[in-house]
Amino acid sequence: MSELGIVYALLGAAVAVLLSGTGSAIGVGIAGQAASGVVTEDPSKFAKVLIIQLLPGTQGLYGLLIGFITLSKIGVLGGGLADLSVQTGLLILAACLPIGVVGLLSAIAQGKTAAAAIGIVAKKPDQFGKAMLFPAMVETYAILALLISFLAVSGIQV
């Protein structure tokens, strides 16, 4: 048994949560500024802009999910650390990278799109459905990354 194996695996879980969480925080922050601007002038639009503001928050949840699965897999949760070789540790780290990196970048991009979409709601509240779609498009790529990270982490034999 190599002690480094488990360290790499835990680093993978940390990367998944850290990067995607940071991205979501920035994204929700950007959209939140736009939402505040609209609500300052028109409080009746609060519910609509809140929903759009939350869209970039999902990447953080995806990162959390992958982190959680990783922790369960390597035995940090539930007791009894798994006996991991360095190679397996690195494999788990690599498996966590997609949701980490894509989560970070897509959440920021989605935050900006959400801010622009909030502009649509400000001017044309009846176009709320269409406004929701633009930031939702960015979500596709976060989901793809989540899928690969999920399949990879699950597929690695410990």
Place this chain on the structure above:
Amino acid sequence: MSNIKYTYAVARIRALEVSLFSDAFIEQLLACKSADQVLQSVMEKGWGDMDSGTDVEAVLKCEEEKAWAVIRDVAPDMSVFDVLSYPKLYHNLKAAVKEVSTGVKNPAMFYDDCPIPGEEMYRIIENREFSRLPGNMSRTAQEALDTLLHTGDGQLCDIIVDRAALDAIEEAGKKSGEPIIENYADTTVAIADIKIAVRSQKTGKNADFMRSAMAECESLSIDQLIRAALSGMEEIAQYLEGTSYAGGADALRESPSAFERWCDNRMIETLKSQKYETFSVGPLLGYLIARENEIKTVRIILTGKQNGFTDDAIRERIREMYV
């Protein structure tokens, strides 16, 4: 991500853009029978406040102040709006120089909603504390005051101050680092130059006069404009056709008021694309100019109705709306 700082401001402006007048509402105002009805209609839209009552000037002034108050409230950095405050600032300088040299005081001559209000400007000029003025103003103030005292030529004094204002606007545009502000500043200077050329042509001024009055800008060649102005109005129109101000040529041939209207519409055209920006200062500038344009249009309709102009005569002077 440096431009993220405008996210809040732009979203607030987006919400406010809804209450800007549309072309359709302006048509409704035109259809009103009297100036009182026009005033009533705009007041129903929330114009004016408790103090302004039904006084036309007070209502319009109140709206102008409201527009600036919004921008002051939301803008993270007011220095980019220098290009908009300079015309008033230099107007105050001009008024102060004339008051000091003639000794006649008239507080109504000044704008108070700008960085150096009338009273303060008067004191600066009276005590010759030119170093307290920003940028090229200190040199301009000294030159304008000396010129007026020595020659008594009010027009020469005006040219010195107006030219300095145009130079300052062009420079502030470049310094702002925002493409839209730079574009706006350059368009402002270019349109001022075109107006100078048109008026100089009509009054038969020489090339030296025009050269001292016009400011350098990027979208027009002053030399070519002066040469065209010396040859005639048609030549000015022909020169404009080869520049980005081609629409001005047709307006110039149509009538003086059509030309004035084109100048304002050209500015709104420059800014219209800002309605789709989310992370820049552009929408703030667009909103401010749109409000000024709206106030100017309502003023034109009110004055037209008060003086019994026909609807067509008023319509010819109506500006295009931003939204």
